[in-house]
Amino acid sequence: QAPLLQVNDMHVEFRTRDGVARAVNGVNLILRPGETLAVLGESGCGKSVTAQAIMGILDSPPAHVTKGEVLYRGVDLLRLPEDERRSIRANRIAMIFQDALSALNPVYSVGFQIGELFRTHRGASRQEAKRRAVELLDQVRIPAAKSRVDDYPHQFSGGMRQRVMIAMALALDPDVLIADEPTTALDVTVQAQIMGLLAELQRERTMGLMLITHDMGVVADVADTIAVMYAGRVVEYAPVYDIYARPAHPYTKALLESIPRLDFKGRGLNVIGGLPPALTDIPRGCPFHPRCAYARDVCRQDPPPPAYQIASQRIASCHFIREVLGV
Numbered sequence: 407q408a409p410l411l412q413v414n415d416m417h418v419e420f421r422t423r424d425g426v427a428r429a430v431n432g433v434n435l436i437l438r439p440g441e442t443l444a445v446l447g448e449s450g451c452g453k454s455v456t457a458q459a460i461m462g463i464l465d466s467p468p469a470h471v472t473k474g475e476v477l478y479r480g481v482d483l484l485r486l487p488e489d490e491r492r493s494i495r496a497n498r499i500a501m502i503f504q505d506a507l508s509a510l511n512p513v514y515s516v517g518f519q520i521g522e523l524f525r526t527h528r529g530a531s532r533q534e535a536k537r538r539a540v541e542l543l544d545q546v547r548i549p550a551a552k553s554r555v556d557d558y559p560h561q562f563s564g565g566m567r568q569r570v571m572i573a574m575a576l577a578l579d580p581d582v583l584i585a586d587e588p589t590t591a592l593d594v595t596v597q598a599q600i601m602g603l604l605a606e607l608q609r610e611r612t613m614g615l616m617l618i619t620h621d622m623g624v625v626a627d628v629a630d631t632i633a634v635m636y637a638g639r640v641v642e643y644a645p646v647y648d649i650y651a652r653p654a655h656p657y658t659k660a661l662l663e664s665i666p667r668l669d670f671k672g673r674g675l676n677v678i679g680g681l682p683p684a685l686t687d688i689p690r691g692c693p694f695h696p697r698c699a700y701a702r703d704v705c706r707q708d709p710p711p712p713a714y715q716i717a718s719q720r721i722a723s724c725h726f727i728r729e730v731l732g733v
């Protein structure tokens with residue numbers, strides 16, 4: 407199936423007081439219709455910046471794409487005239503964030519805010535807009551949608567607000583939904599409900615869903631494919647099963663070992679030692695070497711091949727993949 411979204415060799419930089427931060431360094435991603443792609447990594451690995459570059463909302467801090475393409479159905483969004491680009495981003499690619507409260511306007515009812523999208527983009531009447539808002543609140547499983555449509559954001563719980571955000575994102579029936587840490591602010595039970603909802607909506611609508619998260623524990627059940635990012639690079643890209651069953655990159659392996667295990671109380675919580683590098687000062691050689699249990703001299707000198715092919719849909723970037731896989 408032809409990709410909905412394809413990011414090719416993307417590079418993003420921004421200036422800081424400490425010099426140029428290289429936030430994204432040659433990222434390649436593919437999202438197909440009906441696919442859920444999880445982009446996984448610690449804070450500061452470039453995953454949000456990648457999403458913002460796709461959406462064209464790289465503004466704070468002032469950052470720019472220095473190289474690469476963002477193809478939506480084969481058309482490069484970075485080279486489209488501004489009005490066409492804006493129209494695709496408004497209608498075809500939607501995004502939700504961690505913080506629903508700050509994304510919603512506190513002075514308007516949720517029904518008004520959802521309805522506004524239909525009025526602005528579809529020329530709907532006030533009445534029609536409200537009817538569609540109720541329909542959407544119902545689709546995101548907000549109980550008694552009809553009686554909640556005139557409520558204000560603060561009258562909803564965190565989880566229900568995130569549902570409202572999802573309803574707004576889906577209003578114009580996008581092909582692609584990008585969700586940046588959509589459940590991070592929620593407690594564990596609600597997290598699972600929202601993930602389940604996103605997965606259901608994705609299936610019903612055969613959307614492409616790009617799920618950005620630092621939490622490997624929340625994506626196992628919903629992702630088809632996982633891209634693991636480190637220091638602005640994709641270090642492993644593989645079907646979800648392979649990632650969990652047999653990670654090929656030491657960083658993926660360490661992330662897996664850091665998932666808290668409910669079935670072994672107090673065990674299994676191995677936080678990866680050390681911190682991700684400052685993006686103004688990425689180590690030479692393999693950027694992961696200061697934290698890597700497999701590192702040898704070559705890792706401190708030479709960067710590993712960016713995309714060593716392990717199987718047809720599987721790549722990783724490491725000098726010692728065979729050793730990590732145990733083959």
Ligand code: SF4
Nearest residue numbers: 692695698705724725
């Ligand atoms: Fe670790 Fe070396 Fe592989 Fe980098 S290239 S992940 S330092 S073993």
Ligand code: MG
Nearest residue numbers: 449453454587
């Ligand atoms: Mg982020």
